[in-house]
Amino acid sequence: MTTTYDRLFIGGSWVKPSDPELLDIRSPHDQSVVGRAAQAQPADVDRAVAAARTSFEAGAWSGTPPHERLAVLRRYNELRERNAEKVAELITAENGSAAWFTLAGQGGLSRQANAYFKAAENFDWEAVLVPSDPASPFRSIVRREAIGVVAAVIPWNSPFSAANAKIIPALLAGNSVVLKVSPENSLSMGFLAELLERSGLPQGVISVLPADRATSEYLISHPDIDKIAFTGSTRAGRTIASIAGQQLKRVSLELGGKSAALILPDADLQQAVHGLKFSSLLNNGEACIAQVRILAPRSRYEEVVTALKELVESLKVGDPLAQDTFIGPMIRRDHQQRVRDYIRAGIEEGARLITGGSHIPAGLEAGNYVTPTLFADVDNSMRIAQEEIFGPVLVVIAYDDEDDAVRIANDSEYGLSGGVWSADTDHALSVARRLRTGTVTVNGAPIGFDGPFGGFKTSGIGREYGAVGLGTYTEYKTITTI
Template identity: 55%
Template structure:
């Protein structure tokens, strides 16, 4: 059990101001995993006050860049040392397969701190420009106190995407993890303290939506970086606007995998399987949940995808052989099952899955599910299901494929598969999405990540992600 009775506020473990708690249970079998205090608005006030003091008069923003980056890199190194512990904790907390937790939840998350430090070393924090009346010094300074609100699906990774650049920039941070997945954030707090973060620079406040809204609307917060649903993102934007707080929103997705006429299915099908059903049990905003296939190859694609989904190993996420584990909660399982029903009512053909696998009824499971004969106007093709459910959509011509791919409120990720990679790149250029891969599936930590349309505002990762925590200031040298 990972039980905590104190909150990490301003770099110290202190008694919470309330007596509420959050219990975390294993979605595989419902057994208890841990418990943390439920932060209150009073705890938010204390955390913001500590962050404001640390930013206004503490050492952190005034350290040299190299001094800050040494701490950022130390956080990554300590997370790497504790990666097996972190991966196991997230698997028990979230239901992510242990292989995924080891590689992506723990491994990649730890690496983000080193990547961010490398980017910061070459970032132009100050530069001179020739102006119309003389030279100008353009500085980029830390935005201030940051509220970092992260989701439950990839909590350590989402925290790294916000915390690493915010710290490198010289900001102070209040990290607000989801009540479904708060335990790894406390492990991160332990690591940050050991790495040498000064007092006040980081607080961790597990809490529900009401307390989160209070944090986002707090007048002491300069910047809100949020990852979550579109509905919640709209509310964050509305509340933060009251203080003109800067915002970054990384929201949902309904990403398309476009198979061109000459696509290599030996490459495309396993890639799609790994980037949809087997990508954190389908609980990933970047998942390829719409597959667009030319009618000339539709039957072949349907057969291959059906076989791939049916062959995936579903079960205990602690088993290294497992490829698809449980959904994070019973509520999430019920949501997915509702969409399975909706898809059938809309007239889509259930090719495989759609129910709870035999022997796994005690957990929050859904078998990898594939719908065929999907029209892009159907709810299952337009709405983010956030689970192991994929829609197969036929198209007639290449322009039709691009139109369907773009016919979405979202624009976060995607892929194009074709034998001619240059032609596939041309198609990728026409699809309005923040990240798209040609003949594969990837995100690149050194490149900007974020969405078009309802998938968000702003970018994370790369130099763009660092810029999100900086304000530009012009110093005109008049004489």
């Protein structure tokens, strides 16, 4: 049974698209059609932006008190929680993400939302400043107000998480939003639109548009967009930053990564390898935060390689709907080929292939599958160590001492995530503080949602999550009075 969305969700209503042709959404597992959906064109973007602008200028949502906005977003999150299994099933069907990952991720979505709700409850929407000069007869009121119309553009790999990271804080702050999603996610994001429709948002406040890259660029270039919030590749981020700079739009960018996991000499290797199963190979390796550069001390190098080999070879690859599948297919044929090309490049560069390779797993030729691959004897200058592969490919790099490990970890254009493993937590924290990256986990602790998330260097501009993430969707206004 397939799911069909033959209408677009624009300004809170389901309307006929300007192009009636529907896109077939195919399973990455076997290429079967799992759904069909309308795709937005520039004319649809114009309608969505106009609806957002009208609603914002009228104060239909921006003029609503923060506690009332919070109540509506809580209602949306409750609807999502009640439909968690359906959300997970749709993402697995269209993305190829393994069922264990999509279902487990629903709990993460709740924690993500609750962190924003807590931040909104305690946010200084308006504050009176104490004058620095006690004799001053003037006082200043500092307000945090909505920016305006937000274009939120998200990738295909984790659609609900990426969408919530943007629409929840943007809406809590009083903005109107046009959410542009990838064509591959037309089904899960169509369902997201249904949940938003039922949550009680005023007309015009939000639109959900599946569309290609050309239409996405049309959206972010639109003169009535006040802020761009983007998650995706660093290359696309550069283009968006250029457009935002030319038009002086507010912009936040969560971009790529090539994160390192530092295994210190005293680390419990069994614990570390079990943790790396999830921090390095989550979501089929199609995750910007994946810790895919494994830094191992020379004194334990072969021990680490052997343990990782056993891990990689133990992971079941196959139908993402099967409960015991850990790694499913890549999202598209072209991406499957891209990952396989990187594996070939690693062999050509002289890395030692420990397990895996560029062949397609036997019996899975109909899908977009890649054999999970582990390389050893990798120099950090190699392409497989420097470029984001976005697939189940790990590289093990040897280091001489702690300073060398930190140097190698920081020797990257990216700086999104990272990890440190040690029997001494305090020592691991001291190493974590030396890493030039936006988020570091110690001994497998999960990334929290109360603190800011984002990247150093080419991994992005700005932060998401919690109070900091909420604040990026507001403007400061200072009012001085007697």
